[in-house]
Amino acid sequence: MRYVVYIAVGIACFGFASCKKDNPTVEQPLKANPFEGGKGGSFSRAFFSGYNGVPIAARMYLKYGDDKMPGDSTKFDEKHDAVREPGFSYHAHFDGLTKGTYFFYAVSGVLQFDTVIVLTDSSELSDNIVVELN
Numbered sequence: 001m002r003y004v005v006y007i008a009v010g011i012a013c014f015g016f017a018s019c020k021k022d023n024p025t026v027e028q029p030l031k032a033n034p035f036e037g038g039k040g041g042s043f044s045r046a047f048f049s050g051y052n053g054v055p056i057a058a059r060m061y062l063k064y065g066d067d068k069m070p071g072d073s074t075k076f077d078e079k080h081d082a083v084r085e086p087g088f089s090y091h092a093h094f095d096g097l098t099k100g101t102y103f104f105y106a107v108s109g110v111l112q113f114d115t116v117i118v119l120t121d122s123s124e125l126s127d128n129i130v131v132e133l134n
Contacts, residue, residue, distance in 0.1 A: 037100025
């Protein structure tokens with residue numbers, strides 16, 4: 001009887017050891033957006049900064065061709081301080097942009113805001129965007 005158990009366990013071990021797991025082929029998805037972007041185009045964006053509906057000064061950053069925050073503020077492609085102009089609250093202009101993806105970041109003290117902007121053929125050439133820092 002003991003030999004029967006040893007033989008059964010041996011067959012089971014051999015059976016499990018000889019099973020080969022097929023590695024499925026994983027196809028990489030195509031990028032929906034090639035993350036192009038940069039200067040030399042005709043798109044213009046003005047970002048107006050505020051906190052709880054009150055305009056505030058802020059430092060604004062733009063990274064071309066990306067959808068996430070770069071490592072630090074020196075890696076952004078453009079940066080501007082939001083300024084007041086007669087008849088307008090604090091804002092900064094980013095002009096001459098091409099079609100593509102942009103990561104936008106604004107900071108004022110401990111307050112901050114970030115978003116991704118995508119400019120396509122159907123985008124307005126010029127637009128004002130209000131950002132609420134928190």
